[in-house]
Amino acid sequence: MQLRPVSGLPEIRPGDDLASLLAERIDPGPDSVLCLASTVLSKAEGRFAALEEFPAGPRAREIAARLEERTGEEKDPRFAQAVLEESTELLMESPFLLTETRFGHICVNAGIDRSNTGGEDLLLLPKHPSESAARLSEALSVPVIVTDTCGRPFRHGQRGVAIGWAGMPASRDWRGEHDRDGRELGVTVENVIDELAAAANLVAGEGDGGVPAVLVEGFEFGGMAGSDEHFREVEDDYVRQALRGWSHE
Amino acid sequence: MQLRPVSGLPEIRPGDDLASLLAERIDPGPDSVLCLASTVLSKAEGRFAALEEFPAGPRAREIAARLEERTGEEKDPRFAQAVLEESTELLMESPFLLTETRFGHICVNAGIDRSNTGGEDLLLLPKHPSESAARLSEALSVPVIVTDTCGRPFRHGQRGVAIGWAGMPASRDWRGEHDRDGRELGVTVENVIDELAAAANLVAGEGDGGVPAVLVEGFEFGGMAGSDEHFREVEDDYVRQALRGWSHE
Numbered sequence: 001m002q003l004r005p006v007s008g009l010p011e012i013r014p015g016d017d018l019a020s021l022l023a024e025r026i027d028p029g030p031d032s033v034l035c036l037a038s039t040v041l042s043k044a045e046g047r048f049a050a051l052e053e054f055p056a057g058p059r060a061r062e063i064a065a066r067l068e069e070r071t072g073e074e075k076d077p078r079f080a081q082a083v084l085e086e087s088t089e090l091l092m093e094s095p096f097l098l099t100e101t102r103f104g105h106i107c108v109n110a111g112i113d114r115s116n117t118g119g120e121d122l123l124l125l126p127k128h129p130s131e132s133a134a135r136l137s138e139a140l141s142v143p144v145i146v147t148d149t150c151g152r153p154f155r156h157g158q159r160g161v162a163i164g165w166a167g168m169p170a171s172r173d174w175r176g177e178h179d180r181d182g183r184e185l186g187v188t189v190e191n192v193i194d195e196l197a198a199a200a201n202l203v204a205g206e207g208d209g210g211v212p213a214v215l216v217e218g219f220e221f222g223g224m225a226g227s228d229e230h231f232r233e234v235e236d237d238y239v240r241q242a243l244r245g246w247s248h249e
Numbered sequence: 250m251q252l253r254p255v256s257g258l259p260e261i262r263p264g265d266d267l268a269s270l271l272a273e274r275i276d277p278g279p280d281s282v283l284c285l286a287s288t289v290l291s292k293a294e295g296r297f298a299a300l301e302e303f304p305a306g307p308r309a310r311e312i313a314a315r316l317e318e319r320t321g322e323e324k325d326p327r328f329a330q331a332v333l334e335e336s337t338e339l340l341m342e343s344p345f346l347l348t349e350t351r352f353g354h355i356c357v358n359a360g361i362d363r364s365n366t367g368g369e370d371l372l373l374l375p376k377h378p379s380e381s382a383a384r385l386s387e388a389l390s391v392p393v394i395v396t397d398t399c400g401r402p403f404r405h406g407q408r409g410v411a412i413g414w415a416g417m418p419a420s421r422d423w424r425g426e427h428d429r430d431g432r433e434l435g436v437t438v439e440n441v442i443d444e445l446a447a448a449a450n451l452v453a454g455e456g457d458g459g460v461p462a463v464l465v466e467g468f469e470f471g472g473m474a475g476s477d478e479h480f481r482e483v484e485d486d487y488v489r490q491a492l493r494g495w496s497h498e
Contacts, residue, residue: 001452003250011429092487106403116428149439153402153488154355155410156478157420157440159447171406177456179365180260185456190398191406192451198408199448202441202468203250207426207434209471219451222458229405238341239402242491 003203006034006213011118014046019139026215028142033219035145035200036136037212038163039116041126048120054081063093070094079112079122086110086124091243098243103128104231105163106240107150129164136166142215143167147197147204153239160201162193162230173226189226192219252452255283255462260367263295268388275464277391282468284394284449285385286461287412288365290375297369303330312342319343328361328371335359335373340492347492352377353480354412355489356399378413385415391464392416396446396453402488409450411442411479422475438475441468 006025012018018040026034042048056064056077063084064077080097084090087099087110099110103125111125126132129146137144146164151157162170172190179185200214234240255274261267267289275283291297305313305326312333313326329346333339336348336359348359360374375381378395386393395413400406411419421439428434449463483489 001252001448003448095487115430115432115434117430117432119430153486154481155440155443156481157438157443157475159440159444161404174455180457181364181366181368183364183366185364189406190450190455191404191408194404194406195408195447195451198444199250199252199451201439202444202448205471206423206439208429222454226406232403232405237402238344239488239492243488245491 001216001218003199004215004217005203005205005211006215007211009040009211009213012040012043012212013118014043014048016044018044019136022136022213023140025213026140026142028140028215029217031218031220033143033145033168033196033216034136034140035147035160035197035204035214035216036133037204037210038111038125038129038146038148039113039123040212041129041132041146042113042123043118045126045132047124047126048117049082049122049124051076051078051082051121054078054085056081057084060084063097066094067097079109082112082122082124083110086112091240101125103130103163105148106231107148111148111150111163126164130166131164133164134166138167145193145196145200147200149201160194160197160199160204162197165193165230168193168221169225170228170230171226172221172224174224177224189229191230192221193230250465250467252448253464253466254452254454254460255464256460258289258460258462261289261292261461262367263292263297265293267293268385271385271462272389274462275389275391277389277464278466280467280469282392282394282417282445282465283385283389284396284409284446284453284463284465285382286453286459287360287374287378287395287397288362288372289461290378290381290395291362291372292367294375294381296373296375297366298331298371298373300325300327300331300370303327303334305330306333309333312346315343316346328358331361331371331373332359335361340489350374352379352412354397355480356397360397360399360412375413379415380413382413383415387416394442394445394449396449398450409443409446409448409453411446414442414479417442417470418474419477419479420475421470421473423473426473438478440479441470442479
């Protein structure tokens with residue numbers, strides 16, 4: 001398996017034809033997957049925003065005041081308002097805002113970016129990453145994964161994850177497979193879109209030297225194509241249930 | 250960046266000289282990293298165990314009884330005992346056992362494997378994965394990551410993670426880097442050993458066709474070598490704090 005950064009993409013602006021810009025720069029084969037940083041999609045889709053578009057309501061002011069108190073840092077209640085408007089559920093409000101976005105992704109600050117914003121205050125995540133991925137996947141004839149980077153419990157640092165995908169299922173399914181001793185495997189469902197996003201992040205880099213698109217070549221399902229399940233439902237997510245019943249002071 | 254499965258490894262048995270077996274099959278360059286499935290290390294280190302080695306105490310019997318009640322499946326209290334003995338903290342005991350292993354990794358059932366056990370009941374995780382990685386790394390002159398697969402909150406399926414590493418730091422550190430607009434980056438610390446483990450899992454596969462070692466070539470720190478922090482401390486882990494105060498019924 002090989003990963004190549006897609007070089008030479010210009011700075012993306014609202015309305016840019018991403019599909020054409022990418023088509024000129026990649027030559028995908030049958031086992032290729034294109035991983036694309038969500039920031040690039042957001043920019044093409046014009047998801048820039050100014051803080052003044054989010055006049056803070058009482059809930060946002062309360063959240064910002066509590067965060068200020070807890071962290072000792074100045075917090076703009078309009079930013080809290082933006083996070084609330086991008087989210088369907090607030091899972092933690094201190095010492096940072098952990099929410100579920102409208103498309104099911106759980107992350108800090110609803111994934112709203114305050115760097116890489118092209119001079120604007122904010123860059124919001126794409127509205128429907130998997131729908132955007134589907135349009136690109138069709139135009140480019142290659143599976144597309146929309147990536148983001150985020151932190152996680154138990155383990156330090158951030159890593160690449162998939163927040164949208166099209167043209168391939170989310171997982172490989174090893175159920176029914178056996179080990180060398182003939183026993184059924186303990187590992188059953190492998191989330192390959194997250195693994196591909198993590199792999200792509202290793203070659204994408206960050207900052208002004210970063211490359212927002214990576215072509216993976218030689219990834220094979222090997223007959224193990226699985227389901228499209230990616231974001232957990234709360235019934236199936238015990239950690240999320242625990243967070244619902246807890247507040248950190 | 251390129252990932253190649255290391256083919257032709259025999260079934261590993263206790264006492265096998267893994268370093269020699271691997272040295273014959275890889276030719277690492279300056280930007281290579283060797284990812285090795287923990288099962289292989291466990292086997293070489295003789296971490297097989299029989300259930301009868303874990304006579305269940307009252308805590309293990311209580312846990313198994315509750316799990317049986319909740320899941321409707323038969324649970325061997327000796328297995329619960331093995332999990333407890335491999336762990337320093339029990340974070341969840343229903344509907345599955347989530348614990349911290351003695352070396353700081355949080356996972357289900359302390360990572361004890363009931364498949365791929367070479368005819369024995371259980372295969373325990375390596376005792377000190379980073380120490381094992383250090384011995385191999387020195388012998389092979391290449392950074393080594395010991396991998397496992399596990400599930401996680403919020404997202405379906407399992408993915409490869411690092412449980413031990415040597416010869417390289419755990420992270421790339423982008424602090425101080427700037428975006429194209431000159432603003433400081435929101436993403437700061439990238440956990441590259443987990444990303445490499447995830448990438449390796451994509452080519453390693455599972456089951457009797459799986460390959461337990463993968464050589465990554467062309468991974469570069471690019472001057473961004475970061476800290477060795479990997480497993481979070483509880484003070485820094487709000488999800489873990491939430492789990493401590495919660496029980497799922």
